[in-house]
Amino acid sequence: MNIGLIGSGGREHAICQKIYESKLSKKIFCFPGNAGTAQIGKNIPVDILDFKKILKYIKAYKIDLVIVGPEEPLVKGLADYLRKYKIKVFGPSKFASKLEGSKAFMKKLCKTNNIPTAQFKICTNKTHISKFLKKSEMPIVVKADGLAAGKGVAICKTKKQVFKISNEIFNGKFKSSKKIVLEEFLKGEEASYFIIVDKKNFKFFGTAQDHKKVGENDTGPNTGGMGAYSPAKIIDKTIERKIINKIIKPTLNALKKKKKYYSGFLYVGLMIKKGEPFLIEYNIRMGDPECQVILPRLKSDFLKIIVNAVNNNLNQSVINWKKEKSMTIVLCSKGYPGNYKKYRLIKNIQKLKKTKNQIIFHAGTKNLNGNIFSNGGRVLNFTSLGLNFSNIRDQIIKQIKILNWKDGFFRSDIGWRVIKK
Ligand code: AMP
Ligand code: GLY
Numbered sequence: 001m002n003i004g005l006i007g008s009g010g011r012e013h014a015i016c017q018k019i020y021e022s023k024l025s026k027k028i029f030c031f032p033g034n035a036g037t038a039q040i041g042k043n044i045p046v047d048i049l050d051f052k053k054i055l056k057y058i059k060a061y062k063i064d065l066v067i068v069g070p071e072e073p074l075v076k077g078l079a080d081y082l083r084k085y086k087i088k089v090f091g092p093s094k095f096a097s098k099l100e101g102s103k104a105f106m107k108k109l110c111k112t113n114n115i116p117t118a119q120f121k122i123c124t125n126k127t128h129i130s131k132f133l134k135k136s137e138m139p140i141v142v143k144a145d146g147l148a149a150g151k152g153v154a155i156c157k158t159k160k161q162v163f164k165i166s167n168e169i170f171n172g173k174f175k176s177s178k179k180i181v182l183e184e185f186l187k188g189e190e191a192s193y194f195i196i197v198d199k200k201n202f203k204f205f206g207t208a209q210d211h212k213k214v215g216e217n218d219t220g221p222n223t224g225g226m227g228a229y230s231p232a233k234i235i236d237k238t239i240e241r242k243i244i245n246k247i248i249k250p251t252l253n254a255l256k257k258k259k260k261y262y263s264g265f266l267y268v269g270l271m272i273k274k275g276e277p278f279l280i281e282y283n284i285r286m287g288d289p290e291c292q293v294i295l296p297r298l299k300s301d302f303l304k305i306i307v308n309a310v311n312n313n314l315n316q317s318v319i320n321w322k323k324e325k326s327m328t329i330v331l332c333s334k335g336y337p338g339n340y341k342k343y344r345l346i347k348n349i350q351k352l353k354k355t356k357n358q359i360i361f362h363a364g365t366k367n368l369n370g371n372i373f374s375n376g377g378r379v380l381n382f383t384s385l386g387l388n389f390s391n392i393r394d395q396i397i398k399q400i401k402i403l404n405w406k407d408g409f410f411r412s413d414i415g416w417r418v419i420k421k
Helices: 010-021 051-060 071-075 078-084 103-112 126-134 159-170 237-257 290-297 302-310 347-351 389-403
Strands: 003-007 028-032 065-068 088-090 120-123 140-144 153-156 180-184 189-197 202-210 213-215 219-222 227-230 264-273 276-283 325-333 358-362 365-368 371-374 378-386
Touching (some): 103 237, 103 276, 126 180, 153 159, 237 276
Antiparallel strands (some): 120 180, 189 202
C-alpha cells in the first residue's frame, strides 16, 4: 500500500524507516519530510496545515493510509478533514486531540474521573490567580492552555513571577491560549509511557525517559528533547498497573462515554512520586526523540500494527519487542533553543558507519544538490541499541565525534539516571 506520512522531524524519519521495512508498504510520501526520509520515500514540499493541498496530493498519488506525526495538524482537525473524504488516517480526531491541545480540557477530565494529577486551577483573570496562590505553596507551574511548541510551561519560584508570566499569556503571547492553568509543583522522577489505541482496545507501545533541558546535568532552558532512552527503568510492573488502571482506562472510558473515541498513539507523560504515577501531560502522538528509541526496539511489523489499529482490529496484533535497550542523542545547531544559524553543511555524514544497531535519524536536515545541510535546531539523532546503556552511550558519542560537526553540540550525559559513574 502507499503511505502518506505527515511531519519532518526525527520522529517521522524513524516512522518512515519502519514503514519502509514493512512487507505491506509500496511507496512512502512524506509531507514534507527531511533529507533522511528523502532516501527511502518521496518528499512533498507542502505546509502541513494546508489540508486542501495535502488532500490533493493524497488523491494524486493514490495514497491508501495517512500517518500523522506531529500534534498541530491533529489539534487543528486534519484527521477529521481527511476522514470526511474517506481517507484512512492513523491519528486522533480534533475532539480527542484536546487531550494535548487544551491543558484545561485535560485537567477537567482528570478531575471528573479521579485521575491522579497535580492540584490545579484554570484561570482567566488575576482574581483566579490570587485565589489559587493563597492556598498553594511555591513553586507553582504556569501553563498556557493551548499548544505553545513546548514553550508554554514555566516553573515559578515567586508569586510575582506567576503574575508576570500569566499576564504575558493573557496578553496573547501564545495565540492559542486565552486561559492558563496553574498547578502545584510535583517532585519526583519523570517518565513516559506509550500506548497505541483504536476504538475498542489499546496496547503497550514502550516506555522512555527524555532529557528536556538543553545543558548537562539538566540545566538551562527547556528544549523539544536532547536525548532519550528506552525502556524507562522506573516503570516496573506495579507502577505500570497503576498507570493503566488509574490513568489510561479512566481517560479512554471518559471519552467513550461522550461517544468520542481515541485512536492513534497516546503519550502519557508522568511524574512518579513515591511509587505513585501522576499524569503531567498527554501528547496525542509519539514523542520526539522518544520515538527514535522506541521504534528501533520493535520486532513486529510496524505497518501491520498501524493497519490493524486503523481498522479497529488492534486485538489481532501481537506486539513484540527486542531485548536490547536503546538510546538516542540529539545533535543540535549551536545556539538552540535560542537563535541558531541554518543551512550549515554537514560534511562527514557519509563517513559514519550504519548497522542494524547503529542508526542515524535525520531531523532538521535538507538535501541540496547531494549535500546535507542543517535547517533546524535539532539536526540529527544518533540512536544505538545494545545490552548496556553505558556502552551504548560510548558508541554514540564516538560516532558524533567522527562526524565532528563544527556547528553542532550535544549532551554527553543522556541516560545519567541509568548509568552509574
Ligand atoms: P508539559 O508541557 O505539561 O509536559 O510540561 C513541560 C515540563 O514541565 C514537564 O516535562 C515537566 O518537567 C515540567 N512540569 C510540568 N508540570 C509540572 C508539575 N505539575 N510539577 C512539576 N513539573 C512539571
Ligand atoms: N520529547 C517530548 C515530546 O515529544 O513532546
